[in-house]
Amino acid sequence: MGKSIVFVGGGQMAEAFIKGLLQSQEATPDTIYVVEPDPLRRSHLETLFHVTTAEPGAPLPAAAQTVILAVKPQVMGGVLADLKDQLTDRLVITVAAGLPLSFYASYVGDQVPVIRVMPNIATLVLAGASVLCRNQQVTDEQLAEAEKLFDSVGTTTVVEERLMDAVTGLSGSGPAFLLTFIEGLMDGGIKVGLDQRTARQLAIQTVFGTALLAQVSGEHPAELRARVTSPGGTAISGLQTMEEAGFRGTVMVAVEAAVKRSKELGGS
Numbered sequence: 001m002g003k004s005i006v007f008v009g010g011g012q013m014a015e016a017f018i019k020g021l022l023q024s025q026e027a028t029p030d031t032i033y034v035v036e037p038d039p040l041r042r043s044h045l046e047t048l049f050h051v052t053t054a055e056p057g058a059p060l061p062a063a064a065q066t067v068i069l070a071v072k073p074q075v076m077g078g079v080l081a082d083l084k085d086q087l088t089d090r091l092v093i094t095v096a097a098g099l100p101l102s103f104y105a106s107y108v109g110d111q112v113p114v115i116r117v118m119p120n121i122a123t124l125v126l127a128g129a130s131v132l133c134r135n136q137q138v139t140d141e142q143l144a145e146a147e148k149l150f151d152s153v154g155t156t157t158v159v160e161e162r163l164m165d166a167v168t169g170l171s172g173s174g175p176a177f178l179l180t181f182i183e184g185l186m187d188g189g190i191k192v193g194l195d196q197r198t199a200r201q202l203a204i205q206t207v208f209g210t211a212l213l214a215q216v217s218g219e220h221p222a223e224l225r226a227r228v229t230s231p232g233g234t235a236i237s238g239l240q241t242m243e244e245a246g247f248r249g250t251v252m253v254a255v256e257a258a259v260k261r262s263k264e265l266g267g268s
């Protein structure tokens with residue numbers, strides 16, 4: 001990309017992006033500027049990535065054409081109220097859950113190009129799943145530029161805005177569900193006598209390898225699962241317990257609950 005980028009908010013998501021952008025060489029430290037109130041976070045990011053940081057209130061660098069808003073939805077209104085005059089000539093990219101494009105227009109007007117993104121935490125290891133939508137002011141060139149940015153840290157999908165809450169429930173919140181599943185696998189292993197280190201390694205590699213298999217094969221998960229499930233074997237015994245406990249339904253309801261919360265955060 002080569003042009004400078006401002007991150008407003010230097011928390012978990014900003015850190016994931018900065019790491020990904022630097023690792024993929026899509027940006028260099030001198031092109032990244034982070035606005036963050038917490039001095040410990042600022043110093044953490046400076047030490048780790050050699051980027052420039054500042055407290056909120058300092059003017060944003062004039063050369064930065066792209067501003068990535070990475071603060072919590074609950075504080076976004078205040079951030080936009082403070083920055084609105086500095087956002088008019090830039091491309092605004094927001095990663096906040098829930099907030100619709102109209103929310104940004106209510107602060108900065110409807111002439112500012114805004115791209116709404118739902119990334120996920122796997123961006124940290126260049127394996128994120130980002131989903132984008134745009135307002136009418138975003139040109140095809142700006143969208144392509146944003147896609148390139150997010151492609152550098154994983155996959156990018158462009159959707160209509162009406163689907164953003166749905167993807168927030170699935171790919172945005174999904175890592176939390178999967179990590180809980182990994183914990184469950186680990187605890188199961190520990191319960192039957194494995195040490196923690198072995199249980200962790202096996203749980204993670206099993207989830208990783210299975211996801212890779214599902215991706216590479218292109219087969220429906222049910223077809224792959226049938227291959228692991230020998231008649232009268234071990235897997236079918238475990239699967240029966242999962243079905244009896246309503247595991248699949250619980251996962252579905254978890255996605256739905258996250259979607260509901262995304263809608264609430266967006267005010268609907």
Ligand SMILES: NC(=O)C1=CN([C@@H]2O[C@H](COP(=O)(O)OP(=O)(O)OC[C@H]3O[C@@H](n4cnc5c(N)ncnc54)[C@H](OP(=O)(O)O)[C@@H]3O)[C@@H](O)[C@H]2O)C=CC1
Nearest residue numbers: 009010011012013038056070071072073095096097119121
């Ligand atoms: N974490 C995730 O997996 C995902 C998060 N998101 C979205 O990304 C956004 C950021 O989330 P996440 O990184 O997890 O949150 P964090 O709380 O880790 O990061 C937000 C940062 O913004 C800082 N901040 C608060 N007020 C201001 C301000 N006025 N100006 C600049 N920075 C400010 C906070 O500082 P302080 O803590 O001192 O208040 C904090 O360091 C959210 O909107 C979330 O919905 C989207 C997808 C996945």
Ligand SMILES: O=C(O)[C@@H]1CCC=N1
Nearest residue numbers: 096097168172173174
């Ligand atoms: O929990 C959250 O609100 C953020 C958005 C998606 C994942 N984490």
